[in-house]
Amino acid sequence: MDSAGCYETRHGGGNALDTHRHTRPYAALVVDGSHVEASIDGPILCEPGTLLLHPAFHAHGNTFGRQGARVLNLPLEADLKLHRAVACTVPSLSEAQQVLRMAGPRAVRALFEASEPLQPAASDWQAAFLSALRDSDESCGAIAARLGVSAAHASRAFRRSHGMGPRALRLELRWRRALGLLGGAASLADVAALAGFADQSHFNRVVRGCSGLTPARLRAQIKCVQDASGSRMAQSA
Structure with missing residues (x-):
């Protein structure tokens, strides 16, 4: 573990992490390889230079590419006002590694704000489906029918994309x-x-x-x- 509390994780090619939670908010910087993170905030393709900020108790799963992945992780301050997972592409991977390894949690927000935001890749019908799930008690079958997809297709698609x-x-x-x-x-x-x-x-x-x-x-x-x-x-x- 580095002086700022940063630690590195390595993941084998084709491996996967089932949906899990961390009790503290944290940042994750992909250094090598790739993975797809699936969560309620949508699927995010994470490649070298991708920085993700996770709120506390955020549920997500990861599927790693053929080359696996090497990721730097840094716990963040508990009062950081994160309400969803957010991702960006950092301007310089080497400088971003230094921020996580040495500068610590307070510098991560500035790094994120200086980076290019990444948007999760979700289809239009999935966005509408999630809005209906959030804002109504309409049954999942009724939502699917209204949006022109079968309930079985919706279930399979969301499991693939959102975990x-x-x-x-x-x-x-x-x-x-x-x-x-x-x-x-x-x-x-x-x-x-x-x-x-x-x-x-x-x-x-x-x-x-x-x-x-x-x-x-x-x-x-x-x-x-x-x-x-x-x-x-x-x-x-």
Whole structure:
């Protein structure tokens, strides 16, 4: 591990990582090889020079190319306001490696903002499908029929591109909404309702499954990070 907390991972050709989560936000810079990252934010082709920023508890899977991949990873500050995975192509791979290895988390945001954004490759019908999953309780079959695709095709296509079928994607969207609401003042019951969960027990199970914590403990953790961030801002003012 380097002085900034950066560490390197190596992956064999044709290998895959099943969908998984990291409890902290982190950056990943592809140094050699390639892989495709599949998540609710869409499929991203990651080649040398691709920098990805992941929010905390972001679910994603990886499929590696024939040459495998070498990736630098750096945990980021917990109060970094990331609501989705974002990717870019850095101007200089060698300089980007130095930022991750030596400069640390605070320099990563500046590096990202100086880089060329990458957009996930998703079809129009998939974007519309995800919007319907996020904004309505319409059944997956009804959404598929309205968009002119079969439910079976939608399931296969989303598993290939996003690493999850439509039902799992809907659950992930609700979890993401709940995670954002837990930093606010709404009661836990209201968070569950506003995020679209059928009842409190379902909400509790999903939060435990995604974070390993109860909603109350996760809220306390989020508040602690918010308080620490506010304190640092006050000290720097």
